[in-house]
Amino acid sequence: MILRRLLPLAALLFAGPALGEMPASEPYVLGQTYTVQTAILEGETRKVTVRLPVEYDADAELHFPVVYVLDGGPEQDFAHIAGIAQSREMNYSFEPFIVVGIQSVNRRHELSPAVADPAPYEEALRATPGGSAKYRRFLREELKPLIEANFRTDGHDAVMGESLAGLFVVETLLEDPALFDDYIAISPSMWWETMKYGREAADYLARHPAGKRRLYLTSANEGDWHREGTERLVTALRNDAPEGLEWSFVDAGKAETHGTLYHPMALDAFRALYGTPSREYRSYPLIGGPEIAERTAEENALLESECTRENSIRMTPETAERAREAIYYKCLLLELGPTPRESSSAD
Template sequence: MISFLLRTFVALFVTALALPASAAPQDGQPVVIGEVHTLSSRVLKQDRRIVVRLPGGYASDPARRYDVVYVIDGGPEQDFPHIAGLAQSTEVNGTFEPFILIGIETVKRREEITPPVADPAPYVAELKANPGGSASFRRFIAEEVKPWVEGRYRTSGNDALMGESLAGLFVVESLLEAPTLFDDYIAVSPSLWWENMKYGRDAVSYLKRLPRGRRRLYLTLADEGHRHQQGVEMLVAALKSSAPADLQWLWVPQWDSETHGSIYHGAALDAFRAFYGVPSQIYLPGPLLTGRRMRERTAAENARRERKCTRENSRRTTPGETRTIEDAIIYECLLYDLGPRAADGRFDR
């Protein structure tokens, strides 16, 4: 039984934290972006922090349930704060469905979330860590974190696992080794150089053994080179040749525009839009925008204006496409493919 030990607030003090104590304003209020909970883990045999952000409308709509996105390296000083900012952004712009965000802290990430290796010595020498703890970390998530989340919050039953670099390796390994644990997998520049590119080399055999069931993979890569890129390209080739029909996947290479250090934030936003995107409508523009008198709406436009837009009844398009035919699609339901273009995949947005 996981015991609840501590509850604190994750707060951003904006500029106040960057100022010396004597210069900090005395009347500022913190901007709260989530809560930190400490779980006592029997699997890890230590306490571990879990960070939670609930959607803005969570309390006002008690009947609604939400998808959950689990972020590896998700401690309050790790990737949770910037991913939480993305989660909050849809409450302003409405480009994807809101979700519950769960950050799972790593402490010795090179040991905790890495797969086992045949010869640890080179890894110990170069990484100063003894690798191979990924199976135990997955047990921690499956047996302790997910039950705690599902018992405490209104979850929908659709869960995503997300991570970058070694955490991205953990995402790919989890898809191939424990494919029923999550529904959606977001792997950002995954370190598939690991163990001589094992999860690239062996991907075909893993994919052929995947159990039936709907799953989705978002895969992207920065300008990494060497075995890092080779391993990911092996995985892409395996997906093209051997992915089962019910595995939807997107391959979005960004090696011409992103580095290892810059890719995560934008890629996470792109994945959220791809997996959870919501439709929108182009409204009839008024005279302040066009500089001319506003025309009357047509009967067809009035009918479209009253229709509830869903992913199923929306037209898949891009901003570039709609710009050329905007007047013909006023009030039509549109589901935009935003962000960088996918190079390959089989995915129903």
């Protein structure tokens, strides 16, 4: 009983100083959100959120590619994709770009292709499909010109989306390939309309106009028509991809689900499409490296040369570690992240 009475007193005697209130806070700004009027989408408005790379304000002469993020509203996928873009400013593993997140309002309508019979889709999805063509018009005629008129873009554009938005990416590549330069389709809903965009992909590809384009395609552990439709698309790409279309398919089914795929594969897509060259430098003795010797004339020449994607040696980080002695100061384009199961450069 005495001990029980002494415990509160001991707590007072040995407690540290009382904690005060938190100091005044300040907001952490990840981007700027604009409310955009759109006549094409029946007079509605869309929130468009833009993140600029740090280089944008640092050099007024620079222009940047744009990545348009579907389902990119402030409460949707914008924040975590913008976070990946910000991580580049810490590790410089890919090129800087402008992120434009586009809010979806009724995504099951506005991002979905037309179907022969809407009834089963309306019952399952509680939305009438078929708004994708009009949504592409909104991107082409209203949003892209608005972004290009107000920001320093360089004319190279990408579109990315996941699930139903990933299907919009695939449909856009097949139906309107010149609308974007790069297409990032993450776990696209290839089951749509009994795998229409897998079954008919070869016919679409045969009609493609000339031009350079790139597709990054990935899927998780989805089965049924989702997986089969994706495999049909990969087969068409393997056999019928037109000249100028570079593509890769990353199968993440052993490691990711439909719900977990987007974030890690978005990072992988950015590294694959916009990876920047790097160099391997000699380690310091402090961490177990050799004694630093004076660089040779050949090594100095390597350091003075500019590294580009075209003149860099492609290799994985594992290979770079094993070959380190032979590649000091050379330009490397490290193949980070998972290895594509198939790609147009597989040979």
